[in-house]
Amino acid sequence: MPRFLDHAAPDFEAAFTALLSAKREDSPDVDDTVAAIIADVRARGDAAVIELTERFDRVSLTPETMRLGAAEVAEAAGQVPPDVRAALELAAGRIRAFHARQMPADDSWTDPAGATLGWRWTPVDAAGLYVPGGIATYPSSVLMNAIAAKVAGVGRLAMVVPTPDGALNPAVLAAAQIAGVDEIYRIGGAQAVAALAYGTETIAPVDKITGPGNAYVAAAKRRVFGKVGIDMIAGPSEILVIADGQNDPDWIALDMLSQAEHDESAQSILITTDAAFGQKVADAIDTRLQTLERRAIAGASWRDFGAIVTVPDLATAARLSNRIAPEHLELCVADVDALAAQITHAGAIFLGQWTPEAIGDYVGGPNHVLPTARSARFSSGLGVLDFLKRTTLARMTPEALRAVGPAAETLARSESLEAHGLSVRARLDKLNG
Numbered sequence: 001m002p003r004f005l006d007h008a009a010p011d012f013e014a015a016f017t018a019l020l021s022a023k024r025e026d027s028p029d030v031d032d033t034v035a036a037i038i039a040d041v042r043a044r045g046d047a048a049v050i051e052l053t054e055r056f057d058r059v060s061l062t063p064e065t066m067r068l069g070a071a072e073v074a075e076a077a078g079q080v081p082p083d084v085r086a087a088l089e090l091a092a093g094r095i096r097a098f099h100a101r102q103m104p105a106d107d108s109w110t111d112p113a114g115a116t117l118g119w120r121w122t123p124v125d126a127a128g129l130y131v132p133g134g135i136a137t138y139p140s141s142v143l144m145n146a147i148a149a150k151v152a153g154v155g156r157l158a159m160v161v162p163t164p165d166g167a168l169n170p171a172v173l174a175a176a177q178i179a180g181v182d183e184i185y186r187i188g189g190a191q192a193v194a195a196l197a198y199g200t201e202t203i204a205p206v207d208k209i210t211g212p213g214n215a216y217v218a219a220a221k222r223r224v225f226g227k228v229g230i231d232m233i234a235g236p237s238e239i240l241v242i243a244d245g246q247n248d249p250d251w252i253a254l255d256m257l258s259q260a261e262h263d264e265s266a267q268s269i270l271i272t273t274d275a276a277f278g279q280k281v282a283d284a285i286d287t288r289l290q291t292l293e294r295r296a297i298a299g300a301s302w303r304d305f306g307a308i309v310t311v312p313d314l315a316t317a318a319r320l321s322n323r324i325a326p327e328h329l330e331l332c333v334a335d336v337d338a339l340a341a342q343i344t345h346a347g348a349i350f351l352g353q354w355t356p357e358a359i360g361d362y363v364g365g366p367n368h369v370l371p372t373a374r375s376a377r378f379s380s381g382l383g384v385l386d387f388l389k390r391t392t393l394a395r396m397t398p399e400a401l402r403a404v405g406p407a408a409e410t411l412a413r414s415e416s417l418e419a420h421g422l423s424v425r426a427r428l429d430k431l432n433g
């Protein structure tokens, strides 16, 4: 049974707080194992990666077979049914176009003191993309990660994907091909993350690692952060729908199940101004759960973390939504724009009843790698900025140095940093003859 919460009930605040803090991940303590794997890869390179792949994925590799050859990729990608390939290409085109518009501009100007200031953006040289190897191997996620990197101008994109017992989804390779991935390695887990971060004889190190994975992958990304950049540690999916009573309960039920079916720890919440509509959605979810293929996963998620919240008005709905800071937020109300204007924290907003969240997962254009676990309060979804760095520029003229140099000298003295002050003073003395 999901939770039914009524904003008017005396215990609402306690129930809502419990909903927000529901523990949705039960990761085993894997950090010691991961530390040992990373140390092993750093010390022994390819030999460690090969041994660990044999142990965890039951696949025998050599340095030569670790990387998939171009012919092998082309052959596997060629097995993908034409309709799937066409859909991947349509999605790729839309994702590319969206991300191209995200590219930030360089800027430079001369300020009143005569200093020319500005910044320019440059991509990382090389990025690594982790693609999970289990049932959660999503070709769409390959597109989302790889296209953002390529649009940013990343020169080299290396993908790692474990192939447990030799299995690899051909659509993942087709997506990699379409997105322009440069290198693909059949390795996974903490050893793949370590290989990307530190390099081995076969794999050159990268500068940034993105992509989701299990607890070992997440722990490895945390550990290599600093040596390389990482995107985020993605948690289980979430969807929040704000809907009035003028919606089809079955549509809303399916939207909520679309995220529930990802993971037993996913969370689907409906906030509605119409209690009777909330009950209809709950009934529709129960009906759909009888036949849904992934009903075991979706049912567990709905039972343990699902909720239907009744509120008196949409302003209250917006306030609660901002406290939840959901990964995905669907707004299915009459005046969508008025409600959207009140939303300050959400990974992605889907506007109106004709915009199911699943469109955003595949073909909308925006990235589907989004902040989870309330981190939309302070972070954004994956995009070109994740693969770019901003370098600031400053050019002083003699006049500009005369205008602001003395203040720098004063501040250097106040920090007892003599050489700092002298490096400015030496120039000012020259100017003063």
Ligand SMILES: NC(=O)c1ccc[n+]([C@@H]2O[C@H](COP(=O)([O-])OP(=O)(O)OC[C@H]3O[C@@H](n4cnc5c(N)ncnc54)[C@H](O)[C@@H]3O)[C@@H](O)[C@H]2O)c1
Binding pocket: 033, 056, 057, 131, 132, 133, 134, 135, 136, 137, 138, 141, 162, 187, 188, 189, 190, 191, 212, 213, 214, 215, 216, 217, 234, 235, 236, 237, 263, 369
């Ligand atoms: N948030 C998202 O967008 C998103 C998308 C797709 C997948 N995911 C997540 O990715 C994960 C996929 O997990 P998976 O396990 O199927 O694939 P995975 O690729 O993440 O992990 C497989 C690797 O884990 C390592 N491993 C397994 N057991 C180990 C052990 N005992 N000790 C050391 N290493 C071990 C092995 O190296 C193996 O190759 C799931 O947790 C899923 O929720 C999230």
Ligand SMILES: N[C@H](CO)Cc1c[nH]c[nH+]1
Binding pocket: 138, 140, 141, 237, 259, 262, 361, 368, 369, 370
């Ligand atoms: N909704 C998932 C996390 O945002 C992404 C995904 C991939 N495939 C389908 N959905």
Ligand SMILES: [Zn+2]
Binding pocket: 237, 258, 259, 262, 361
């Ligand atoms: Zn999804």
